[in-house]
Amino acid sequence: MHNKETVMISRRLFLVKSMVAGAGLTLGMALPGCSREEAAQESLPEAGPGKAGGAVVAESHFAPNAFVRIGADDRVTVIIKHLEMGQGTYTGLATLVAEELDAAWSQIEVEGAPADANTYNNLFWGKLQGTGGSTAIANSYEQMRNAGAAARHMLVAAAARQWQVPAADIDVQDGVLRHAASGRQATFGTLAELAAQEAVPETVFLKDPEEFRLIGTRVPRKDSRAKVNGSALFTQDVQLPGMLTALVVHPPRFGARLKDFDASKAKQVPGVVEVVGIPAGVAVLANDFWSAKKGRDALQVEWDETDAFMLGSAELVAQYRALADTPGSSVRNDGDAGSALQSARQTLQTTLAFPYLAHAALEPMNCVMQRTPDGVEVWNGEQYQTPDQQAVAGVFGIAPEQVKINMLYAGGSFGRRANPHSDYLVETATIVKAIGGRAPVKLVRTREDDMRAGYYRPLYVHKIEAGLDAAGNPVAWHHRIVGQSIAADTAFEGALIKDGVDVTSVEGVSNLPYAIPNINVELHSPVHPVPVQWWRSVGSTHTAFAVETFIDRLAAAAGRDPVVFRRALLKAHPRHLGVMELAADKAGWGSPLAPARGRGIAVHESFNSYVAQVAEVTVHADKTFSVDRVVIAVDCGIAVNPDVVRAQMEGGMAFGLAAALNSELTLEQGRVVQSNFHDYRVLRIDEMPEVEVHIVTSTQPPTGVGEPATPVIAPAVANALSAATGQWFDRLPLQLSV
Amino acid sequence: MLTLTINGAEHRLDVDPDMPLLWAIRDHAGLTGTKYGCGMSQCGACTVHLDGKAVRSCVTPVSAAAGKSVTTIEGLDSAAGRALQAAWEKLDVVQCGYCQSGQIMSAVDLLTRNPDPTDSDITTALSGNICRCGTYVRIRAAIKAASRALG
Numbered sequence: 007m008h009n010k011e012t013v014m015i016s017r018r019l020f021l022v023k024s025m026v027a028g029a030g031l032t033l034g035m036a037l038p039g040c041s042r043e044e045a046a047q048e049s050l051p052e053a054g055p056g057k058a059g060g061a062v063v064a065e066s067h068f069a070p071n072a073f074v075r076i077g078a079d080d081r082v083t084v085i086i087k088h089l090e091m092g093q094g095t096y097t098g099l100a101t102l103v104a105e106e107l108d109a110a111w112s113q114i115e116v117e118g119a120p121a122d123a124n125t126y127n128n129l130f131w132g133k134l135q136g137t138g139g140s141t142a143i144a145n146s147y148e149q150m151r152n153a154g155a156a157a158r159h160m161l162v163a164a165a166a167r168q169w170q171v172p173a174a175d176i177d178v179q180d181g182v183l184r185h186a187a188s189g190r191q192a193t194f195g196t197l198a199e200l201a202a203q204e205a206v207p208e209t210v211f212l213k214d215p216e217e218f219r220l221i222g223t224r225v226p227r228k229d230s231r232a233k234v235n236g237s238a239l240f241t242q243d244v245q246l247p248g249m250l251t252a253l254v255v256h257p258p259r260f261g262a263r264l265k266d267f268d269a270s271k272a273k274q275v276p277g278v279v280e281v282v283g284i285p286a287g288v289a290v291l292a293n294d295f296w297s298a299k300k301g302r303d304a305l306q307v308e309w310d311e312t313d314a315f316m317l318g319s320a321e322l323v324a325q326y327r328a329l330a331d332t333p334g335s336s337v338r339n340d341g342d343a344g345s346a347l348q349s350a351r352q353t354l355q356t357t358l359a360f361p362y363l364a365h366a367a368l369e370p371m372n373c374v375m376q377r378t379p380d381g382v383e384v385w386n387g388e389q390y391q392t393p394d395q396q397a398v399a400g401v402f403g404i405a406p407e408q409v410k411i412n413m414l415y416a417g418g419s420f421g422r423r424a425n426p427h428s429d430y431l432v433e434t435a436t437i438v439k440a441i442g443g444r445a446p447v448k449l450v451r452t453r454e455d456d457m458r459a460g461y462y463r464p465l466y467v468h469k470i471e472a473g474l475d476a477a478g479n480p481v482a483w484h485h486r487i488v489g490q491s492i493a494a495d496t497a498f499e500g501a502l503i504k505d506g507v508d509v510t511s512v513e514g515v516s517n518l519p520y521a522i523p524n525i526n527v528e529l530h531s532p533v534h535p536v537p538v539q540w541w542r543s544v545g546s547t548h549t550a551f552a553v554e555t556f557i558d559r560l561a562a563a564a565g566r567d568p569v570v571f572r573r574a575l576l577k578a579h580p581r582h583l584g585v586m587e588l589a590a591d592k593a594g595w596g597s598p599l600a601p602a603r604g605r606g607i608a609v610h611e612s613f614n615s616y617v618a619q620v621a622e623v624t625v626h627a628d629k630t631f632s633v634d635r636v637v638i639a640v641d642c643g644i645a646v647n648p649d650v651v652r653a654q655m656e657g658g659m660a661f662g663l664a665a666a667l668n669s670e671l672t673l674e675q676g677r678v679v680q681s682n683f684h685d686y687r688v689l690r691i692d693e694m695p696e697v698e699v700h701i702v703t704s705t706q707p708p709t710g711v712g713e714p715a716t717p718v719i720a721p722a723v724a725n726a727l728s729a730a731t732g733q734w735f736d737r738l739p740l741q742l743s744v
Numbered sequence: 745m746l747t748l749t750i751n752g753a754e755h756r757l758d759v760d761p762d763m764p765l766l767w768a769i770r771d772h773a774g775l776t777g778t779k780y781g782c783g784m785s786q787c788g789a790c791t792v793h794l795d796g797k798a799v800r801s802c803v804t805p806v807s808a809a810a811g812k813s814v815t816t817i818e819g820l821d822s823a824a825g826r827a828l829q830a831a832w833e834k835l836d837v838v839q840c841g842y843c844q845s846g847q848i849m850s851a852v853d854l855l856t857r858n859p860d861p862t863d864s865d866i867t868t869a870l871s872g873n874i875c876r877c878g879t880y881v882r883i884r885a886a887i888k889a890a891s892r893a894l895g
Contacts, residue, residue: 092839092877226836233841234832236777236817240842243776251771276760294771295780296763368781368789368842368876417779417842418876453782649836653879657839660878683786683874691870694880 068198070160070206072125073153074103080181080195082109084150087119087126087135088142089389090229091416091423092657093712094650095142097227099150101646102143105220106154106212109194110180116228118413121391135391138424138540140613140710143646147708148212155210157201164200165192215644215705224649229415240417242450244374244385249446250279250291252437253298255307256459257287259314259676261535264288264307271304281305282440286459289437295450315535316676319465323359326467326488326532330357334486334528335506337516341524346482350473353482354559358470359737360489360548362671363463363541364680366688369417370456373434377443381408386431387416389423393497397428401435420661421540425461426496429537457686458678462671463541464490466511468552472522478564480575482524485515485552490538491531506531510540514549514610514717519582520557520575536673542661546612546717551738554608554721559734568607568725569595581641582609584702585618588639592700593620602626603634604730608721614709616641616702619659621695621722625730629742633663633695633723638715640699643706651711652699658715659697664689666720670739746810750775751819761807765799766790768806769816777817777845781874788873791846791853792816798853800872817845824855827890835886839877847873851887860891 068076075083084100096116104114119126123135129145158178165183166173169190177184184191215221232238257263267288269281277297282289288307292298317325347353374385381404388394388411395406416423425431434449441447451459466489473482492510493502502509507529509516515527541547561571569590576582586609590596599605602625609618622635638655645651668687672679680686724735733743748755750773757772764783769775769792778801781789785800792801793815794808820829828851831837838844847870854861854869861869866887875883 092841094839226833227838229841230833230836230838233838233844234829234848235820236775236845238841239776240779242780243770245774245776294767296760296767296771300760366876368787368840368874369779370781416840418840420876450780453784453786653836653839653882656881657878660880661876663878682784683782684784688874688876689878689880690874691880691883692867694878694884697881 068157068160068202070157070201071153073150074107074157076157076194076198076201078195078198080113080193081115082107082113082181082194083115083117085119086116088146089137089387089413089416089419089423090118091137091387091389091419093142093654094227094647095137096229097225097650098143098646099146100228101220101225102147102150103154105218106151107158108178108180111220111225113181113194114228121388121395121409121411123392126391134393136393136424137389138421140615140713142710143708144614144710151212152210155212156207159207159210160201160204161194161197163204164197168197168200221646222644222648225647227650238415240369240415241372241374241385241387242369242417244414244448246374246376246446249374249448250293251295251298252289252291252434252447252449253302253452254284254287254289254433254437254449254455255302255305256455257309257314259311259316260460260537262309262311262314265310266308268306271306272301275301275304277301280441282437284433284436284440286433286436289440291437291441291447298450299452314676317534318674318676319361319672322465322673323467326465327357329488329530329532330467330469330486334488334530337507337512337527337529339526343482343484343524343526346524347471347473347484350481351476352563353471353473354556354563355471356469356556356559356734356736358468358552360466360551361738362465362536362673363547363665363669364457364671364686365420365422365461365541366457366669366683366686367416367418367420367422370451370453371422371430372448372450373431374446374448375434375438376446377438378410381405381410382435382438384409384411384431385414386411387419387423388413389416389419390425390428393426394428394431397432398435401432401439420542421544422461425539426493426498429461453683454681457671457681460537461539462536463547464492464538466548468548470552470556472556472560474560474564478566480520480522480560483518483522484526486528486530487512487515487549488530488532490534490536492538492540492544494531494533510545512549513545514612515553517611518553519579519611520572521578522575542658543612543713543716546610546713547665550608550610550612550717551721551724554610555724555728555735558606558725558728567596572609581616582611585609585616585639585641588700588702589618589620589637592639592698593622593637595620602730604726604728606722606725606727606729608718608725610714610718612714612717615711615714617655617714617718619715619718619722621719621726623723623726623730625727625742631727631742633667633693635696636719636722637698638700639702640711640714641702641704642711642714643704643708645701646708648701651701654711655699655715656697658711658713659719660689660694662716662719663693663723665738666723666740667693668739746806748773748806748809748814749812750814751816757806759806761805763806764802765792765804765806765809765814766801769801769814775816775818779842779845781843785872786874787843787846788850789843789846791849791873793849793853796856798850817849820848820852822852822856823894824890825852827893828852828855828886831886831890831893835882835889837879837882837886839879843873843875847875847883851883851890854887855891855894859894861887
């Protein structure tokens with residue numbers, strides 16, 4: 007039978023009632039945002055996943071809650087509250103519903119949720135709707151299962167009533183309800199209308215993990231077909247009647263302001279409709295992209311650079327290095343690291359530098375927006391519904407709920423589309439406002455705009471000093487981090503800055519897992535106008551490298567194997583140990599390697615998931631190197647879809663490998679040097695190593711997989727290179743000097 | 745006025761002859777499966793076939809395509825194209841999906857010229873296509889699977 011695990015009744019009661027409040031049960035009633043906009047949707051290339059509220063509602067449907075809709079045609083539509091940006095959330099969240107509903111995977115369709123924080127909030131973020139921090143599956147795990155279980159309960163109740171049999175005698179499998187004794191059976195669709203008249207259950211029962219049929223198996227992605235035949239709809243693809251394409255010229259330096267512009271030549275370009283000054287710069291609006299680009303090229307703009315940021319990355323690194331020699335805000339202080347360093351048998355010290363990084367999602371930032379009689383409608387790869395609604399509403403002086411958002415597929419994000427300042431949405435809104443809202447506007451950033459208009463992983467400097475006792479055990483770890491705060495001056499300041507410490511600057515060091523009796527961690531958060539933002543795995547992008555490479559240095563100084571050294575220090579952290587041992591075992595740790603080859607390991611927890619990677623490298627005669635093979639072990643609790651987990655391990659690692667090998671955004675006299683993929687290099691297929699992924703079997707609740715693979719590869723590769731060459735690395739991207 | 749044949753259909757377009765083919769396809773022919781990623785032939789997201797050969801439409805003037813046959817992801821119906829799309833779907837290659845039209849168009853070009861490519865052939869043919877999600881392991885596997893399926 008179905009029901010064994012009773013989840014806390016009080017929590018369930020709340021969840022089910024809140025779902026009812028979100029959508030209601032009325033037959034034929036559309037979910038919020040479904041009905042009024044069909045006219046506008048008709049001009050879009052294709053309805054379906056990635057497009058919120060666009061599906062024409064089946065004649066007769068059963069919507070037991072805000073997440074499930076069942077049509078008379080047997081189609082089960084799962085409404086997904088999180089952005090699909092490649093991480094597989096449309097598949098994962100639908101799997102949770104299908105599991106408890108006992109639906110056939112083939113009858114499941116997915117649809118992006120509208121912006122409505124009362125119904126579709128991220129349960130880890132309070133009344134805020136948004137995607138990030140590798141939370142989609144983790145925060146939805148019970149919610150979506152509850153939604154499926156509630157729908158199943160009502161379908162079973164309807165069948166029991168119609169067939170006059172006990173509900174307990176009805177079995178559900180692959181979208182079909184059966185009563186074995188009488189031989190009666192019915193599909194979801196045929197019962198949908200009756201089920202809608204059943205009471206929404208106050209409690210539902212969820213399956214025990216051993217009863218799962220879909221969770222823990224590979225079910226195919228729901229977005230594959232549309233993404234291989236070109237029909238998947240991204241923001242870039244939205245075409246609305248009368249829509250204008252806007253390109254913006256931004257200031258050449260951060261902090262500079264618009265002084266004056268001459269649009270006379272731009273306006274002579276055929277297709278250019280209007281040129282308007284906005285707070286972010288000057289926008290050229292045209293009938294198509296190419297006209298807007300030619301118009302922008304013809305624009306003459308003067309900038310006021312009085313308050314412009316004029317420093318380069320080299321000067322910033324020098325300033326940060328000086329700051330790293332001074333005490334900062336206290337992050338963590340266990341024991342007395344200062345005294346322990348004094349009395350240590352040997353001490354080691356390093357200072358590391360990490361550059362600014364652009365997200366460089368392949369779809370450059372863009373947004374479509376139009377004024378409507380009710381407010382504003384947005385089409386966007388929408389990652390931060392609630393903050394974006396507030397920011398856009400602020401531009402127009404309307405209420406946030408008057409900002410309707412259609413969540414489309416995002417062509418990557420890596421954090422960029424969750425901008426705490428809603429930067430490109432506000433930019434679009436100011437353009438729409440500047441033209442009096444008389445046409446829909448598609449803001450398009452060119453690759454160059456996307457790279458140069460800001461919002462980067464901050465530049466960081468780390469200084470670490472550690473001491474070993476006579477037995478080679480680490481006794482002290484003193485760590486200073488210098489870098490801009492991401493959360494400062496955002497709505498997230500209250501949640502993320504504690505006692506003057508931006509937790510996103512220090513995560514990965516503040517929770518250093520190694521058993522070292524004296525640990526002192528400090529932070530400096532210099533303030534200047536270079537715009538910064540979270541970048542896939544956030545603080546761990548730099549802290550994992552600093553910690554894991556320095557651990558290898560300590561191991562070498564202690565004369566111990568890196569795995570043996572870590573093993574002794576991770577006794578209190580079984581999940582760290584578990585992935586480290588699994589990766590080491592599968593990689594053949596300790597087996598001989600050919601000359602000029604090296605093997606390195608790193609282990610790191612982020613977003614409550616644990617990842618270890620072993621990298622194998624070859625150093626070539628010309629002082630270049632290649633990463634040949636990466637073995638990844640991950641403990642993310644229950645792997646809802648092991649193939650999606652593998653994909654995120656492969657891709658997350660590749661994203662981190664790009665930063666380890668190639669990517670670096672530099673400032674010179676305040677100007678961004680790089681502009682496109684020829685000088686901001688990301689990973690290409692020739693640099694992709696062989697990858698093996700091993701998933702720890704677990705019954706723990708699922709945790710995130712979008713980010714945790716990213717920070718582990720750079721230290722694994724650096725440690726492999728150190729093993730091969732004896733060189734230690736103090737910067738990213740990695741450069742061989744020997 | 746220019747006449748373009750895209751996926752077998754004629755489009756008469758009133759566009760600047762210097763306009764890159766990409767924007768004629770997207771903004772004027774209304775086929776949006778072909779993507780903009782860089783505008784300078786660095787990322788391959790805009791890859792289409794011109795008379796059966798892969799080109800970067802973001803740096804190909806639309807005038808250079810006049811009188812030729814343009815194939816986009818929406819019009820892919822060769823044996824290699826179908827095999828590759830099927831393999832892509834079977835292996836769930838895609839993540840965000842934005843680059844994948846271009847990846848597939850490059851892969852079709854490869855398999856059309858070279859039905860049994862080596863790893864090195866695949867690397868060479870696909871190195872101009874960036875996937876920021878890092879799906880390269882699966883792209884490689886899907887090309888091999890499609891090659892096998894085509895016999």
